[in-house]
Amino acid sequence: MNHRIKANHTQKKPVAIHRDDPVAPAWPSYQGTSQYVGTSPSGRVTVYVDPSLGAQAQQNAQDLVNDADRVATANDGIFGTTGGPVSVIVFALGGNTDGTGGADHASCDYVTGNAIEVDASYGNSARVSGLFEAELSECSMNGNLCGESTGEALSRWCATVISNNALVDFATAPQWAQDNMPNWVDQTENTDQDGDSIGCGMAFISWLLSQGYGLEKIAPAMVNLGDSGTLAQLYANLTGDSASNAWQNFQTAIQNLPNGVTNDDPFGGLAQPMQMAHIAPQTAEVVGRIFASIVADLSAGRQPEQVMANVRAAMAPASRPVAPALCSPKSHRLVRGDKGGHRAGKTSKTA
Numbered sequence: 001m002n003h004r005i006k007a008n009h010t011q012k013k014p015v016a017i018h019r020d021d022p023v024a025p026a027w028p029s030y031q032g033t034s035q036y037v038g039t040s041p042s043g044r045v046t047v048y049v050d051p052s053l054g055a056q057a058q059q060n061a062q063d064l065v066n067d068a069d070r071v072a073t074a075n076d077g078i079f080g081t082t083g084g085p086v087s088v089i090v091f092a093l094g095g096n097t098d099g100t101g102g103a104d105h106a107s108c109d110y111v112t113g114n115a116i117e118v119d120a121s122y123g124n125s126a127r128v129s130g131l132f133e134a135e136l137s138e139c140s141m142n143g144n145l146c147g148e149s150t151g152e153a154l155s156r157w158c159a160t161v162i163s164n165n166a167l168v169d170f171a172t173a174p175q176w177a178q179d180n181m182p183n184w185v186d187q188t189e190n191t192d193q194d195g196d197s198i199g200c201g202m203a204f205i206s207w208l209l210s211q212g213y214g215l216e217k218i219a220p221a222m223v224n225l226g227d228s229g230t231l232a233q234l235y236a237n238l239t240g241d242s243a244s245n246a247w248q249n250f251q252t253a254i255q256n257l258p259n260g261v262t263n264d265d266p267f268g269g270l271a272q273p274m275q276m277a278h279i280a281p282q283t284a285e286v287v288g289r290i291f292a293s294i295v296a297d298l299s300a301g302r303q304p305e306q307v308m309a310n311v312r313a314a315m316a317p318a319s320r321p322v323a324p325a326l327c328s329p330k331s332h333r334l335v336r337g338d339k340g341g342h343r344a345g346k347t348s349k350t351a
Contacts, residue, residue: 024048025087025115028104034089037061040068043085049120050091056122057097061090063125064118064132071133074162078215079140079223084110086139088132093119099127100169102334108138108146130163134334137219144223149184150231152192153201154222155334156264161215165270168263170334172199173206177261181254185231185247202264204231207253209269213238 024034034048037058045068049061068088076082093101101119106112116135121127137158138151145151159167176182176199185204189197208218221237222229235246257266 022046024089027089027115027117028106029093030089030091030117032091037090038065040065040072042069042072044069044072044083045085046087048087048089050089053090053092053097053120057090057092057120060120060122060125060128064088064090064128067125067129068132071129071136071162075133075136075140075158078137078158078161078219080216080220081140081142083136083140084114086110086114086116086136088116088118090118090120090128093117096120097122099124099131099167102170103131103135104334105135105138107143108141108151109143110139113139124166126163126166130159130166131334133162134159134167140219141223144226145229146227147190147192148227149189149191149194149197150201150222150229150234152198152334153205154219156198156202157205157215158219159334160264160270165265171202171264172196173203173261173264173266174199176200176203177254181251183247185235185250186243188228188230199264201231203254203261203266204235204250206265206267206269207250208235208238209265209272210267211239212272214272 021036022039024036027034030050032050032052035051037047037049038061039046045065047061047065047068049057051058072083093104095101097120099119099121103116103118105114105116113135116132118128118131118135121131134155137155138145141151141154145154156167156170156172172195175195176184176197179196182196182200184197184200192198205218209215217238218234221234225233225237230243232243232246235241235250236243241249253267254261260266
């Protein structure tokens, strides 16, 4: 079912460029003018737009400024970490302005991968937020799962949850089913561009979600397994069952589906009540600091500007950040299945 969110139209006028606007970073592919739009209240996300696209792209970018902290906070909750600052450019990626151009960044960390490109999506800014989360989640993988089929499936599921399935047309699981369900549970493919291996991962994570294992459990477990980790090992770590049982149990569950695999969430994992119900300790700590700061400032009669400044200070990580692992810079572009996500003539691996 399509649960696409309609974009919110705030009808804000384009922001004029000032001399003190931040300097845009070097983007993975975009070479045009980067017009500064704004920075999220926390200061973590700085958004730019290609000014040649006009008002609709400007609206996408302004909506992302408004939504970026929600996305970043939810992403922190999924991975149990606090992410770093990033920059985002909204433009016609691949010449598209409906979100189908996908998103891209250079690597899976906040050091060399923090310049993110997202396709404009005229009239539907929820897709822009989803594309942003797809790349932001890879930054939170801390150099792990870089360019792996497992990492790509995880990032797409993060985008699905945070955008409420606004990227439903990026589905790859039906393609995997149509290609006779090659076994990418017991092995991981060293690419993030193959629809079959990604689709297998999407369906498998849907199955795990339906069993009550939320992304806040799945994501850290996958990151800890690293590049060579398999979905079978993930299953074993979460369930306590043998990894050798993962593929067969997964296949049995698929056979019991009344309608087969028709989308990326055949088991209805997105609708499970436990999904995202758990708040990571780090997130709970930040929420507590923010609440205490607001109560103290209101009691002291401080001005709104002072309250906001103290809230921003409270959002800063209190603990020592984990030193990031770096992956080699290269494109990690999110694309739809009909835009390069499947290699024709590829030999499928089966059990």
